[in-house]
Amino acid sequence: MLGENGAGKTVLMNILYGMYRPDQGRIFVYGKETKIDSSAAAIKLGIGMVHQHFMLVPSLTVAENIVLGREPTKHRCLLDVGRIENHIKALSDRYKLGVDPKTVAHDLPVGLQQRVEILKALFRGAEILILDEPTSVLTPQEVESLFGAIRTLRQQGKSVIFISHKLKEVCKICDRITVLKRGKVVGTVDSDKTNSDELAEMMVGRELVSAFEKEHLAPGETVLQVEGLSAFNDRKMLALKHVAFEVRGFEILGLAGVEGNGQTELVEVLTGLRKAKTGEISLDGTLITAASPHDRIQKGLANVPEDRQKDGLILDFSVQENLILGQHDISPFATHWSTLNLREISDYARDLIQEYSIKTQNRNTVARYLSGGTQQRVVVAREFSRKPKFIIACQPTRGLDVGATEYVRRKLVEMRDHGCAILLISADLDEILALSDRIAVIYEGRIVAIRERAGTNELDLGLLMTGGKCDQ
Amino acid sequence: MTNEDSAHTIRSRIVAVVSQVIAVGIAFLVGAIVLLATGHSPIAAYGAVLSGAFGDLYAVGQTLTQATPIIFTAIAFLFSFKAGLFNIGGEGQLLIGGFLAAFVGISFTGLPIYIHLPLALLAGAAGGALWGFIPAILKAKLDAHEVITTMMLSYVALYVTSYMVNFPFKAPGWVAQTVPIAPSAELPRVLHSTQLSGSIFLGLIVVALAAYVLQRTTLGYEIRAIGLNSAAARSNGINIQRGMILSLVISGAIAGLGGAGEILGVHHRYIDGFSPGYGWDGLAVALIGGLNPFGTVLAAILVGALRSGGLVMNRVTGVPLDIVYILQALVVLFAAAPHAIRYLSNKGVAITRVLEWLLAKMRAALERVKHIGRRSDA
Numbered sequence: 127m128l129g130e131n132g133a134g135k136t137v138l139m140n141i142l143y144g145m146y147r148p149d150q151g152r153i154f155v156y157g158k159e160t161k162i163d164s165s166a167a168a169i170k171l172g173i174g175m176v177h178q179h180f181m182l183v184p185s186l187t188v189a190e191n192i193v194l195g196r197e198p199t200k201h202r203c204l205l206d207v208g209r210i211e212n213h214i215k216a217l218s219d220r221y222k223l224g225v226d227p228k229t230v231a232h233d234l235p236v237g238l239q240q241r242v243e244i245l246k247a248l249f250r251g252a253e254i255l256i257l258d259e260p261t262s263v264l265t266p267q268e269v270e271s272l273f274g275a276i277r278t279l280r281q282q283g284k285s286v287i288f289i290s291h292k293l294k295e296v297c298k299i300c301d302r303i304t305v306l307k308r309g310k311v312v313g314t315v316d317s318d319k320t321n322s323d324e325l326a327e328m329m330v331g332r333e334l335v336s337a338f339e340k341e342h343l344a345p346g347e348t349v350l351q352v353e354g355l356s357a358f359n360d361r362k363m364l365a366l367k368h369v370a371f372e373v374r375g376f377e378i379l380g381l382a383g384v385e386g387n388g389q390t391e392l393v394e395v396l397t398g399l400r401k402a403k404t405g406e407i408s409l410d411g412t413l414i415t416a417a418s419p420h421d422r423i424q425k426g427l428a429n430v431p432e433d434r435q436k437d438g439l440i441l442d443f444s445v446q447e448n449l450i451l452g453q454h455d456i457s458p459f460a461t462h463w464s465t466l467n468l469r470e471i472s473d474y475a476r477d478l479i480q481e482y483s484i485k486t487q488n489r490n491t492v493a494r495y496l497s498g499g500t501q502q503r504v505v506v507a508r509e510f511s512r513k514p515k516f517i518i519a520c521q522p523t524r525g526l527d528v529g530a531t532e533y534v535r536r537k538l539v540e541m542r543d544h545g546c547a548i549l550l551i552s553a554d555l556d557e558i559l560a561l562s563d564r565i566a567v568i569y570e571g572r573i574v575a576i577r578e579r580a581g582t583n584e585l586d587l588g589l590l591m592t593g594g595k596c597d598q
Numbered sequence: 599m600t601n602e603d604s605a606h607t608i609r610s611r612i613v614a615v616v617s618q619v620i621a622v623g624i625a626f627l628v629g630a631i632v633l634l635a636t637g638h639s640p641i642a643a644y645g646a647v648l649s650g651a652f653g654d655l656y657a658v659g660q661t662l663t664q665a666t667p668i669i670f671t672a673i674a675f676l677f678s679f680k681a682g683l684f685n686i687g688g689e690g691q692l693l694i695g696g697f698l699a700a701f702v703g704i705s706f707t708g709l710p711i712y713i714h715l716p717l718a719l720l721a722g723a724a725g726g727a728l729w730g731f732i733p734a735i736l737k738a739k740l741d742a743h744e745v746i747t748t749m750m751l752s753y754v755a756l757y758v759t760s761y762m763v764n765f766p767f768k769a770p771g772w773v774a775q776t777v778p779i780a781p782s783a784e785l786p787r788v789l790h791s792t793q794l795s796g797s798i799f800l801g802l803i804v805v806a807l808a809a810y811v812l813q814r815t816t817l818g819y820e821i822r823a824i825g826l827n828s829a830a831a832r833s834n835g836i837n838i839q840r841g842m843i844l845s846l847v848i849s850g851a852i853a854g855l856g857g858a859g860e861i862l863g864v865h866h867r868y869i870d871g872f873s874p875g876y877g878w879d880g881l882a883v884a885l886i887g888g889l890n891p892f893g894t895v896l897a898a899i900l901v902g903a904l905r906s907g908g909l910v911m912n913r914v915t916g917v918p919l920d921i922v923y924i925l926q927a928l929v930v931l932f933a934a935a936p937h938a939i940r941y942l943s944n945k946g947v948a949i950t951r952v953l954e955w956l957l958a959k960m961r962a963a964l965e966r967v968k969h970i971g972r973r974s975d976a
Contacts, residue, residue, distance in 0.1 A: 398834060420835035429833065437833040442826045451823065452834040455816045464816045 127289045128329060129306035130294050135289045136178075138306070139256050142287075144168040144173045155254075174247025175256040180239050184232035189214050192246045209598055217248055218543050222278045237268035241275065254285045261295055265591070266555065266584075273299050274312045291527065293322045293329075305329055329528070338537045338560040345563065346375030349547035350396075350516045355393045355405030365391040367571040368405070373516065373547040378538065380562030380579075381551045382587050388571035390432070393520055396549075397429050398422050410515050423452050428514035430505055432521045432551075438505040439493050446475035446489040449508050468550075482507035483533075484509075499530030506537055517541060520551040535561055555584050567591055619890050621933035622900065628932075629925045633917065651903035651908025657910070659792030659857075663864065665902030666794075667692070668875070669801040670856025671880025672887065672894045673808050674849045676731075678744075679889060680812055681845035682825035687748025688853040689877025690755030693725035694859040695854025697759045698725035700868035701767075703779025703861070712899065714782040719800075719858050723890045726854015727847045729755060734846035738839040744846065752877065763870045774870035785863035795863025797856075802895070804852055809891040821845045853877065882922075886933045897933075901926060 129135045140146045142153065144162040152159055155171050162168050168175070182191050189211045190197075200206040214227040223241045231239065240260060247255055251308045257276075275301055276286055276598055290296050296303055297317055305312040305328040312328045350373040359365035365388045373379045383389055394400035396407060398419035407415050414422055431437035437447050449458050450471055458470040475489040484503045486496055493501060502522070509517065519538060532593040538561060552558050558565060559579070566576040567590040575590050610858050630640035651661045671688040678685035699722035706714055733747035760774070769777040785796040812818035823831040824841045856876065861868055883901055887894030908922030 418835070418837070419832065420837065421698065423835045431833060437829070438827050438830060440823050440827045440830050443823070447819070451830070452836075454819050460816045465814050465817060466816060467815070 127287055127304055127306060128293070128325060129291060133291075133306040133329075134309040136258060137309075139175065139287070139289060141260055142168065142173060143256060146518055159540050169250050169252070172251055172253035173256065174250060174252025174254070176240065176243040176247060176258065176260060177260065178258045178483065180236075180243055180379070182231040182239055182242060184230075186231055187227065188225055188229050188231060188234070188242050188245075189227035191242060192227070192249050204312070214245065214249065218245055221245075221282065223275055225481055235268075237264050237271065240264070240272065244275070244279075248477060252284070254287065255279065256287045256289070258289045259291070260288070261290065261292065265553070269295070277345045277350050292327075293325055296325070297322055324474075327465040338535060338539075340561075343376045343543065343545065343563075345377040346545060348372045348374050349410055350549070351406075351408045352396075353406050353460060355392075355407065356403040356431060357391050357400055358403060364403075366395065369568075369571070369573050370405075371566055371573055371576060373549050375515075375545045375547050376542060378542050378548040378550050378561050379565045380558035380565040381549060381568055382555060382558045382565055382591055383551075383553065383568035384591050385553050387568050387591075389520070389568060391571075392568070393429070393518055393551065395519060398425065420452075424456070424510075426513070426515035428509035428512065428517045430502075430509055430517065430519040430522045431500065432524070434498075434501055434505050442492060444478065444492055445484065445486050445496070445504055446471060448493050448504050449475050449478055449489075453512055460510075476512055478507045482537075487558075499526050499533075502526060502530060502534060506534060510537060510541055514541075514546060517546055517548045518551070521553065522550070523552075523554070523557060555587055558587070559584065614888050615889075615893070618886065618893065618897075618933050622886075622929055625925060625928035625932045628928050629921065630734040632924060633921065636921075638915065638917045642915050643911055643921065645908035646911035646914045646917075647904065647922070648908075650914070651907030651909075652920045654760075655789065656792055657906065659789040659794040660906040662798055662897065663795075663902070664795045664905040665797045665898040666801050666863075667856050667860050667876040668879045668883050668898040669798075669805065669895055669899055671853050671877050672883040672898055673801075673805055673880075673891060674726075674853035674856070674885075676813070676880050676889055676891065676894060677808055677821075677852060678845045678849035679884065680818075680825045681842055682828060683737070683842060683849075684747055685730065685733075685748050685846060685849045686747045687729065687752045687755075687850075687877070688879060689873065689875065690748070690752030691729040691853035692857035692860075692873055692877050693752075693755045693759045694729045694857070695726040695851075696723035696857030696872065697762060697868050698722055698785075698854070699858030700776055700779055700861045704776060704782035706745055707780045707781075709780075709782050711782045714780065715785065715862065717846040718779070718783040718862055719855060721809065722858020722861070723851040723855045726857065727851035729854065730846040730848070730850020731843070734843040737846070738843055745964040759868070760870050763868055767868070767973075769867070776868045778867045779862065782871075783862055784866055785859060787863070793864045795859070797859030797863040800855065800859055804855065805891050805895055808852070809842045812891070817841075817844060853880070882930045886929055899927070 127135050127138070137146060141148050142162065144165045144167050145165065153162060154160065155173070162170060162171065162173075165175075169304075169495065183194065186194070187207070189207050191205060192214055193210055193547075196212050198206045205415065211227040211490055217223075218227070218241075219224045223245055225238060225241045225245055231242065232580065234242065244255065244257075257461075260272060264272060275287070279286055284498075288300055299439060300317050302314055303317050303320065304314040305326065306324065307329060315324070352372070353365055353370050355369040356364060357366040364428070369388075369392065371379065381389065381392075391400060395402050398414075402415055405415070406413060409422070409427060411424055412425070414425060417425070435441060440451065443451075454466065456465070459467055459474070461467050464570060472489060479486060479489055482503050484507060485500045493504060496504070506522075517538075522534050526534065535557070538550065542563075550558065550561055559582070562579050564576060564578055565582055567574050567587060569591060584588075623940040626644070630644075633643050650657055652658055671692060674688050674691065675685055699718045702718040702721040703714075706717070709717070729751055732751060732867040733742070733744050736747050737744050759912070761778055764774045767776045769775055785800075787793070787795050788798070812822060820831065820836050820841045821844070823834075823836055824838050828838055831841075857873070860872060860876075865872055879901060883897045884894055887897035904922050904926055908919050911917055911922070912919045
């Protein structure tokens with residue numbers, strides 16, 4: 127099931143799984159018309175769903191998670207998970223899922239947590255498995271092994287509905303592909319009789335520029351310099367270990383890495399939200415290691431955060447109010463008396479809405495009601511239009527559809543062309559390769575390699591990201 | 599408001615107002631059932647409340663007198679709530695403010711009113727501000743939860759002021775109260791033969807100022823940003839500790855000013871236990887008022903009317919006064935509780951949907967009525 131964000135894939139699947147009720151239309155399971163009015167009914171029909179966000183209880187074991195809601199008991203009141211563990215183990219072996227029922231859920235990497243969700247569905251007797259964007263949280267290696275598992279499931283006679291907006295994956299794993307656009311089925315094609323150009327065309331209704339074109343520019347002077355930077359994470363463990371790099375003007379430095387290798391801490395230290403244990407950061411020649419987030423913003427730091435809804439926007443503020451966040455207390459938006467200059471603010475908002483084509487009813491619309499792509503445009507508009515010298519962009523296109531992704535990428539390149547130094551942090555190698563001038567790889571809190579973009583390929587990076595040693 | 603305000607914003611505002619009005623209506627309906635069940639006529643009882651609260655100028659004066667301190671404490675609660683802080687210590691801030699105002703009122707004599715009165719009011723605000731600053735600094739530096747600290751400090755204030763008027767500052771006689779304040783510190787009465795004082799105007803000015811600060815100043819912007827999403831506020835360079843401290847200090851100052859208004863305007867001396875729980879009423883009233891400064895004034899007047907009208911109802915119809923407290927509790931239950939839950943969980947979608955659905959139904963019914971009307975015309 128292929129389609130852009132907001133095409134209706136998840137809604138459709140939620141209907142199949144009994145979470146939403148359809149207004150009209152009929153559903154047939156094994157040729158029989160059925161009514162699915164609850165997820166219990168869906169499970170009874172053999173439909174299982176693996177959500178995009180896993181729903182595991184972190185402190186319970188795999189087996190306990192799987193039986194949650196229908197716990198096996200002995201003498202009617204004592205929990206008897208042991209009895210079921212063998213059954214789960216057998217199930218895991220049969221579908222080559224490689225899950226140990228006795229492990230505690232929070233000790234599992236994301237990829238295996240997903241397996242547990244699959245196992246849960248199988249345990250409940252699922253014949254039809256719905257996987258909602260299953261690869262969005264996985265590393266390239268984990269994706270490969272998920273595909274292996276899906277193939278095994280297929281061989282054993284299960285049906286899998288694989289939802290994605292990634293062309294490559296759909297082509298690779300699916301037998302038939304149904305494309306959804308704005309809530310309508312565009313068509314269903316056999317995957318061996320189609321190609322990614324055709325699919326992209328069906329999906330967005332226009333030819334896609336797959337390769338990202340950008341001018342080759344000579345890098346300028348160093349804008350951001352980081353030396354010997356170490357920092358703790360929230361659990362007081364060393365998350366950054368003597369990190370050193372520089373980002374120059376007219377340059378995008380891509381920082382590739384599997385999530386959770388110190389990227390979050392790095393961003394927080396750079397933006398001033400987390401204290402550095404050792405090391406120095408200088409921006410445009412001045413030391414900012416001890417500067418407040420506020421001062422760093424005034425000195426020319428911009429940040430497109432990873433979680434725009436949590437760190438980027440105030441969802442219950444209007445578009446206008448969000449657009450001045452961080453500049454609300456300086457001229458021209460604030461007067462001498464520290465009151466807000468509403469005229470300047472609304473003029474500014476109106477300009478930005480136009481310049482960045484922010485699809486909003488008007489500047490007073492509450493940000494919560496905007497689509498994900500539009501919300502990101504608000505963040506990008508705010509951060510880029512205050513003429514920053516250095517931009518941190520963390521997973522800037524995560525969860526965005528093709529159109530919005532292209533827009534954000536083009537804007538990033540545009541900022542580079544105007545002389546900005548940009549640090550692009552992403553787990554998506556396509557993105558890193560498409561945009562970066564140089565590429566650094568972070569692994570377990572260390573920068574393990576910094577290379578020119580030319581002559582770097584996906585395989586090398588993938589190995590470095592996972593601690594491989596291809597060049598040592 | 600500009601014409602660019604989206605239909606959505608306006609609609610959600612209407613929904614907010616209508617939902618509070620409906621809630622009050624439901625509370626009165628349930629109250630009527632209680633009245634019937636206890637063998638009283640709801641019509642007679644409500645009629646008595648209404649005439650007792652608004653029947654003549656004197657009644658209106660008494661209603662507004664009751665509403666005045668609650669306006670202060672409600673705005674105080676609202677102001678810190680906008681920063682995401684639950685200041686439930688309005689009671690203590692009001693007591694300290696009241697006592698310090700009385701202290702200044704007693705201590706100086708021979709000052710002209712335009713110096714003495716502002717000084718006494720200022721002392722009240724300062725006392726409340728101090729009582730807000732203590733939990734604020736504890737929150738900012740030690741991450742002590744403000745619900746605990748503000749509540750505990752309320753008891754400290756209660757016993758400290760009680761000690762003061764029972765011992766060092768006790769006036770001769772049986773009652774635990776101070777000597778009267780100097781006339782130059784009195785807030786003038788504004789309605790003959792009622793206790794309504796200039797404090798009501800002070801309260802309305804505070805409401806307008808609070809609304810202005812929250813909506814039109816950088817401080818208010820920061821306070822709202824912190825309250826709605828402190829992570830994003832922090833990421834975008836807002837000093838969260840400063841915003842929290844300021845909002846609690848201002849909140850305390852407002853409550854303290856309310857206390858000063860009561861002492862200087864109504865009692866003219868500090869009387870132990872002069873507040874029957876205005877601080878706690880303020881919390882409920884802010885919620886009934888939909889956490890909007892102007893809604894809060896209306897809600898405070900509603901509660902004031904119940905209080906003053908209730909006395910008349912009791913006298914005229916013999917319905918026990920307790921029914922008024924039941925009514926007040928019901929209003930809080932229907933109007934405030936869902937609102938608080940909605941605001942706190944930040945998941946207002948469900949309840950808004952229900953209300954929007956209700957609105958749509960009402961609108962459809964209205965159309966139908968109009969339609970029938972038109973048909974019968976033809």
